Amino acid sequence: EAQVTQNPRYLITVTGKKLTVTCSQNMNHEYMSWYRQDPGLGLRQIYYSMNVEVTDKGDVPEGYKVSRKEKRNFPLILESPSPNQTSLYFCASSFRGRTTNEKLFFGSGTQLSVL
């Protein structure tokens, strides 16, 4: 089954404790990206990757890191989480190329609480 797998679904942590949210896709998509969803703000893009070893900042990259060492994986790293990073996070992937296949496939989300 074609899917984007995110883990964990729920995460409670404390300020300053490094964490990683994993994201993996099995559709051979070149493009992967991370979003945070906050009430009243919609989704905002954190980072994206056009292919292996190619990553770039989105709209709200501060406090986050990513890596793309393999095509299928795109982990999100919070080196020193702060309470303002409490949010619902989504990973997504897609083909790119101006076809109707370039829709984003989303993971199931990770609800992060930073105390």
Next chain:
Amino acid sequence: ELKVEQNPLFLSMQEGKNYTIYCNYSTTSDRLYWYRQDPGKSLESLFVLLSNGAVKQEGRLMASLDTKARLSTLHITAAVHDLSATYFCAVDFTGNQFYFGTGTSLTVIP
């Protein structure tokens, strides 16, 4: 500034009625997407619109894109309860960065 605005933010409508959700965006783009999110769930793709004048239909939903007006609409025909969800439009301004609207929370009342 790259911006995507949706309205209304909240929409309560009776079953069987028609309504339209609007998505305006701030600068030139010909790549616009509509997504649906059920409460507590992830987002799923509804439509991909890639050119001026593009129109896509799926069941009771129809989406259109006017790139000159920087406007997309999502039209709901004869609403049913199953359409209750939050709908997001998203614009790709640069070829790889997605900007989402704040979403329209739709409730269909029997």
